Amino acid sequence: MGKFALLCRHNVFLFPCLVLVFGAFPRGRSGDAESLLALKASIDPSDMLQWGRGSDVCKWVGVKQCLNGRVMKLVVENFNLSGTLDGKSLNLLDQLRVLSFKENSLSGQIPELSGLKNLKSLFLSDNRFSGGIPTNLALLHRLKIIDISGNLISGQIPRSLVDLPRLYMLYLQDNQLIGDVPAFDQNSLKFFNVSNNALTGEIPNTSSLLKFNNSSFSANINLCGQQIQKPCNTSPSPSPSSPIAPTNTSKHHKRRKKLILIIVLSVGGFAVLCIVTVLLIFCLRKGSKETELRNKVVARGVEEAANSVNRDNNNNNNSKQGGLSWDQGGDGLGNLVFLGPGDQQMSYSLEDLLKASAETLGRGTMGSTYKAVMESGYIVTVKRLKESRYPRMEEFGRHIEIVGRLRHPNLVPLRAYFQAKEERLLVYDYFPNGSLFSLVHGSRGSAGSKPLHWTSCLKIAEDLATGLHYIHQNPGLTHGNLKSTNVLLGPDFESCLTDYGLTPFRNPESLEESSATSLFYRAPECRDLRRPTTQQADVYSYGVLLLELLTGKTPFQDLVQEYGSDIPRWVKSVRAETTDSGDEPVSSNEEKMNALLNIAVTCVSVTPESRPVMGELLRMIREVRTEAQVSSNSSDHSPGRWSDTVQSLPREGYVSI
Known part of the structure; x- marks a missing residue:
């Protein structure tokens, strides 16, 4: 150490000495690491996240993207997190673009997020958040997606959200919101849902809100408007505090009403007479003219x-x-x-x-x-x-x-x-037994849906592969719009494809965007609706549908881009977390489930040429199912499996996504 001190006395060696001195001490954590650890202390008492086990914060669970060591994408979904969000720690992650805590058990108020100036997507759905929607979300001018559905949020929808210039998706359904619907008029708004709240009043007739139908506003019994075909009562109701009108005024009103009634009846009688005369003239014409008129009416x-x-x-x-x-x-x-x-x-x-x-x-x-x-x-x-x-x-x-x-x-x-x-x-x-979407997610697609038993998954997978293979045997034909809502259940609850072969009927110049779910069923090369669909694209959609069966989750994100090579681990973790204790453990059927999972992963290859054809897929599915039936010595209709799954199904109803 004496020689080292002697060298440091000379200026020429000053910088190398400083490097050596500071390098001799352990490096402190990055600012984002400290913020994440502080956040973990408030939401993860069971240590599900295991943050802090490594020095590289970009490799921690849920950190999906970093830039220069700063966290840009934090996706922590379905980890059974509890407690409340620490707003102070969260706001220090000022490089976040995507923040998702959906499908946990977080409670308390949603904190103010004014520090997240770069935030584009906020997913807090299916938790237990209460209180109101933070009004300062409108300060996050880059914010495009807000999903706070499935919570206990109360109060009014902040009118300040109308000022978000890039708002693309706003999901506030399944909460306890009151008041009216603000006049959202952003041209960018493509997805909107405020159903199952306690909203009141007339839905504004803005160009943006007129694009949405009853499904975006349902179960708000005091809402009215053109979008839900429910006319509003425009007659003013008397104010409780108004004084009672004098008696002479009441008599004046009665005389006036009588006069109006006489005028209306006179005009109405004349109008009826004219109508009867016109109808009599038409009745005297030829019988063919009469039939044509009736049909047009x-x-x-x-x-x-x-x-x-x-x-x-x-x-x-x-x-x-x-x-x-x-x-x-x-x-x-x-x-x-x-x-x-x-x-x-x-x-x-x-x-x-x-x-x-x-x-x-x-x-x-x-x-x-x-x-x-x-x-x-x-x-x-x-x-x-x-x-x-x-x-x-x-x-x-x-x-x-x-x-x-x-x-x-x-x-x-x-x-x-x-x-x-x-x-x-x-x-x-007409198929009265509903859709595959209802089978997997319930009639309303609730967040509590669970993956099907693997034997049910195999049966449905074979039904779908058989139908698609039959379509593909006709040159040039594709399904083109495969998703769980376009699979109906037949008389014996067999899976039957519908809406097949209709993609040539789209407007080739249409710029209309599909819902997020429909978009992510499509192969990456066919997400531009102006491009023709292919049989390889059907195979990709089939793979996404298999992953939906295995996890019970609709594809509200690009699964390949989100999980990549980790898709098998993600599927297994979801099944492990959502399987009831009375169900057969996943581990005892590891080989069968892995086989079906590997087929799904092969189908969602980003490169179309790498995907198998439907005939090959059907052969693989049948081999797996045959081995499963032999090893389990049971059928798909055995108790606790397929038949139990369908007994609780609603027998009618489609769900459109």
């Missing part, structure tokens, strides 16, 4: 007649029925074209459909879907396509003829179609 108010029967699309508690009617074009009534060899003998006609009562089942990117109940009691599903101009009528007819010839036990049969200049309808068999 029936055809008016397309959406009004169909949508009025379903005030609450999520609860399916419809007590009113409306007529299923549509624009039949300028040439009068068109033809209902039946497709399959025996479909011409179906016991209904276009007039039967016109008279049928209608119930809205769902709305999606391709159009709206209705349950049509005819006077005879016969029920069908009618899909009204959103884009009636694409492709041209001849091309539409040719393509539908091809799709309509497909008949398979794992496909929902397309029976007939109708087209006019401004209208295109598809008629399918």
Whole structure:
């Protein structure tokens, strides 16, 4: 040490000496590391996160992205965290772009986050947060996504959120919010949900809010407005504090009302007389003219007649029925074209459909879907396509003829179609047992959904692979929109694909964006809707659907980008955390579940050429299922497995995402 001190006395060696001296002491943690440890102390009493075990904060659990040693993306989901968020520590992480604590048990108020100036995405859903929404979120001008759904949040929606210039998604459903809906009018707003609160008043008719339908506002019984087809009572109610009007004023009002009534009755009587006269003239015309007039009258108010029967699309508690009617074009009534060899003998006609009562089942990117109940009691599903101009009528007819010839036990049969200049309808068999989405997530897609037993996963996987393989055997055909809401359950709860082969009917110039969930089912190369779908893209969607079955989680994020090579570890951790104690342990079936998991991972390869074809996938699924049945000496319908899963299912209802 004496020689070292002697060297340091000379200026020429001063800098190297300082380096050696400071290097001899252990390095302190980075500022973000200290902030994370302070945050952990408030939310992680069970040490689930195990932060601080390594010196590199960028390798800690949940830290998904760093820049120059600073944390940019913190995703800590489904770790059973409790306690309250330490706002002081959290605000020190000022380089955060993405912050997610969803699906934990955090409580208390959401802290002020004014220090997170770079934050773009905030996910705090499915916790136990209470109190109000922080008003200073509007100061985070880069904020695009806010998801605070599934909590105990009360108070009003801050009007300051209207000032967020880049707001893309706002999810506030399943809370205890009161007051009215602010007039959101950001052009960037694509996803919006305030359902299941206690909101009141009229929904503003801004251009942004008019894009959303009943599913975004449902279960707020005192809300009204155009979006939910519920007119508002505009008559002013008397103020409780107003003095009682004098008696002479009341008499004056009564005389005035009588005068108005006399005028109204006189005008009304004259109007009725005119109408009767006009009708009498029309009745004297030819019978064909009378029929044409009646058909045109029936055809008016397309959406009004169909949508009025379903005030609450999520609860399916419809007590009113409306007529299923549509624009039949300028040439009068068109033809209902039946497709399959025996479909011409179906016991209904276009007039039967016109008279049928209608119930809205769902709305999606391709159009709206209705349950049509005819006077005879016969029920069908009618899909009204959103884009009636694409492709041209001849091309539409040719393509539908091809799709309509497909008949398979794992496909929902397309029976007939109708087209006019401004209208295109598809008629399918009605499946009352609901969708695969309802089976996995419940009728409302609750956060408490659990992954299915692996035997159920295998059965569904084989059904879907069989149906897709059949479609792919027809050159040029794809499903194009595979997701759990487009899989219906048949009479024996077999999985049946619907909405297949419809992607050519999209508007090629449309800039409309799909919901986050629908987007992440799609292969990366097909997320631009202007690009044609491929069979390799169907394989990718199939892989995402398998991961949904294995985890019970809808893909609200790009699973490949989010977890990469860690997808198997993520799936196993989710299953381990959500499996009931009475279920068969995952470890005892490690080999079977791993086989299905490996198939899913192969399907979601980013490179299309690396994905297997559906025929090969079907062979692999059947091999795994055969081995599973032999080893367990049981069937898919054994107690505690498939049959128990479907017994609690609602027998009707679709869910549109």
